[in-house]
Amino acid sequence: MRYISGPLLVLAGAGSGKTSVITRKIAWLIQECGIPPARIAAVTFTNKAAREMKTRVSALLKGKESKGLTVSTFHTLGLNILRRDGHLLGYKKGFSIFDADDSLSLIRELMKDGSARAKGAAEKIQWQISAWKNALTTPQEAVALAAGDQTKTGAAFIYTEYTRNLLACNTLDFDDLILQPLRLLQTHADALTQWQNRIHYLLVDEYQDTNACQYELVKLIVRPRNALTVVGDDDQSVYAWRGAQPENLVHLQSDFTDLKVIKLEQNYRSTGRILKAANALIGNNPHIFEKRLWSQLGFGDPIRVMQSRDEEHEAERVVSQLLHHKFTQRTDFKDYALLYRGNHQARVFERALREQRIPYYLSGGTSFxxxxxxxxxxxxxxxxxxxxxxxxxxxxxxxxxxxxxxxxxxxxxxxxxxxxxxxxxxxxxxxxxxxxxxxxxxxxxxxxxxxxxxxxxxxxxxxxxxxxxxxxxxxxxxxxxxxxxxxxxxxxxxxxxxxxxxxxxxxxxxxxxxxxxxxxxxxxxxxxxDSADDSSGDQVMLMTLHAAKGLEFPHVFIVGMEEGLLPHRVS
The missing domain is CATH 1.10.486.10 (PCRA; domain 4)
Known part of the structure; x- marks a missing residue:
């Protein structure tokens, strides 16, 4: 927390207090190092995480000392850069931001002029365009890379037209909120200098989830001071499918030769038995940095394994066990979570819960x-x-x-x-x-x-x-x-x-x-x-493992632990 002599990587295992590290470091930078709050920025990946971080910093600083502090998502930081300097790239004031549906609608419109419109084709092209943007691949480079591959050549053509249409409509898509600020700072030295002078110290949460574009943006902003703290864990990288590159943790060591690495291995969330099982599984991963989680919360209850004939039998047994445990232990429904790999697995558990009149909340429902x-x-x-x-x-x-x-x-x-x-x-x-x-x-x-x-x-x-x-x-x-x-x-x-x-x-x-x-x-x-779902109330939580990342529940059922499903066969 007190290390400010150079760039710092905090390798923080699950439940090891990484948010406390960031919030306390911000307070230290302001109170002890004399860095003005307006010269500090902390970035993370969700508005919920940013709000929690800002609330905790305000509590540490008693509110008034945090005035001017930037705590936001990467995309909000990108939006702020474009609000100020977007005109340098040809954007007019009042530019729009396309969501995924808007983006898909434009791609489908562009596909009318030649590309086959097979089921799911537009979604595949949308994914490919996003992957190209996150990898810093321009439309011209995509065309060259796709040579000889008919499918990718078609996608590269759509990417070219898609980019042209966005600019003509004074519009950006979600990925542009990182890509365009990066290009702006790469091509306009005055703007880069202004932002480097604006941000004297940068802190980044969940660093293993950054993609190539976000990493390049971080490197640009922190030069030449290299005043940087990142918190991450390669074992918690679950977003490779959307461009995240846990190898960015390795790149830190080569790009910042004076990088200091500190490991947080004590887990404050789970019992020893859970950590023993987790360490055994994680031990099979290829590791960038070695670590082993431990806890002082005792060894804890046994992990139970239930075998079932099929998914209906599994749902019946899980719900029956949940009810039995609730009534014998006098717990609340909100103390329980059912976690699965894919949303399609929820249906059979919803039916079983409804039959027993158990209130539940399905994460990932319709957003506000x-x-x-x-x-x-x-x-x-x-x-x-x-x-x-x-x-x-x-x-x-x-x-x-x-x-x-x-x-x-x-x-x-x-x-x-x-x-x-x-x-x-x-x-x-x-x-x-x-x-x-x-x-x-x-x-x-x-x-x-x-x-x-x-x-x-x-x-x-x-x-x-x-x-x-x-x-x-x-x-x-x-x-x-x-x-x-x-x-x-x-x-x-x-x-x-x-x-x-x-x-x-x-x-x-x-x-x-x-x-x-x-x-x-x-x-x-x-x-x-954000998904503006309301998960309050006494109800069982149903959610994917991805959605559950960072959350805590006293009692958890992980369902569908089957070969080819968890881990998924395409992982």
Whole structure:
């Protein structure tokens, strides 16, 4: 914690107190080393982890001393860099951020012009584009690398067009929030110097989950001071499938020759028996750094192994054992977790729990930001922030209905493509009269003129006030009443919309200088990083092993421990 003479790697085993290391080190840097909070940044991978870290630092510093401290996700840090300097790469203020569905929609649109549209093909191309971006591979390099491979050549062509379309729409996707800041700092020395002067000390959590892009960004920011602390554990790397490179821990030693390594091997979470089993399994892994977890919590209860005929029998036995244990030990349902490798395994356990009337919570359900009403309203906000956002335009042009049909949008789209314009800009062109009749043109321009007026208001109104005006103007409450099955459903969905506006109000209260566009970008990113599920209450937790990482439960059932399933056959 007190080591500041050079770059530091804290090799922290599971349950060894790594969050305490980071939070206490931040407090040490501020209180004992005299580094201003505004010159310190700590980055992690989820908003939940960032919030917890910030809360703990504030408690250590009694709140006031932490003013100006940056504790955020990698993607939020990238967003902040682009908010300030994105114009250097050709981005205009108010750029949009595509989520996975927006990205997939654009890829499918691009595949109409030649690529086969087999089931799952778009998703495979989306994954490949993300992998290329995380590996710092440009579209031009992807084309060269794909030579001779028909499938990859098609994906590389889509990648090229996809990149061109994003820039034309003043839009970034999730991966761009790391890739584009990196490219910006690599190609603009003045911007790099400003950010290096802004961040005098950088701390990184869950370092084994960083990809090539994130590692390069870290190296750029910390030079030349090399004032860096990273916390990681190669044995906890479970995200290789999405580009994580635990070998970045090895690269640290070659890139920072004066790196100091400190191991945290005492586990404060589990008993000795659990750690003995874990160490035996982990011992089979190829190791970058050797370590062995130990505990002072006693040896603990035996680990039970239950054999079952099939998955139905397994679910029946697990639920029966859970009920028996609960009533004999007087525990709560929330003390239990059922963990599995893949989401598809949950169904049979859900059925068994329902049959016994046991309350449960299924992790990974529909996120707040995935609800139809939230996606509708966010698309309006995105369009007002960034009139070039064609995806947002298409989603809301006739929602609620305003007599802008598919024929109007198809003709507008064809004309916009011919003229290399956004849909919004194309709607005001005189030449459009040759493609739409008077009724179609009037309906379209009533909508686009209103959107332009809202964009103008965004320059002077605060975010929450403008958000309420937009929702009132489009009469979204009436649209919900028309389209929902019953008044109660419409009321519930409108409450979700109002909660979104309240969220915007809280964000602008925290930062009064934040524009409408900045607020919309911030909320878009929250939706991609967080699932707004409510897992409170006395209920059994059902979740994947990936989702359970870092969580604690008194009693755990790991189900589906079968060859080919855990570990998965493609691991």
């Amino acid at each position: 930001f995935e609800r139809t009403e939230i996606r509708d309203v966010m698309a309006y906000f995105r369009l007002v922030s960034n009139p070039d956002d064609n995806n947002a335009f298409l989603r809301v042009a006739n929602t609620p209905r305003r007599e802008i049909g598919t024929n109007t949008l198809e003709n507008l789209g064809n004309y916009a493509t011919q003229r290399s314009l956004s849909l919004m800009d194309a709607s005001f062109e005189l030449g459009l009269t040759q493609h739409l009749n008077d009724r179609q043109l009037n309906a379209l321009q009533r909508f686009t003129q209103w959107a332009v007026e809202m964009s103008d208001l965004a320059k002077e109104e605060d975010a929450a006030t403008l958000a309420r005006k937009i929702i009132t103007d489009i009469r979204y409450d009436l649209w919900l009443e028309e389209t929902c099955d019953n008044p109660k459903a419409a009321e519930k969905r409108m409450e979700n919309v109002l909660e979104l506006v309240a969220w915007m109000q809280r964000i602008t209260t925290q930062d009064e200088d934040r524009s409408f566009a900045d607020t919309v970008a911030r909320i878009s990113l929250l939706g991609m990083l």
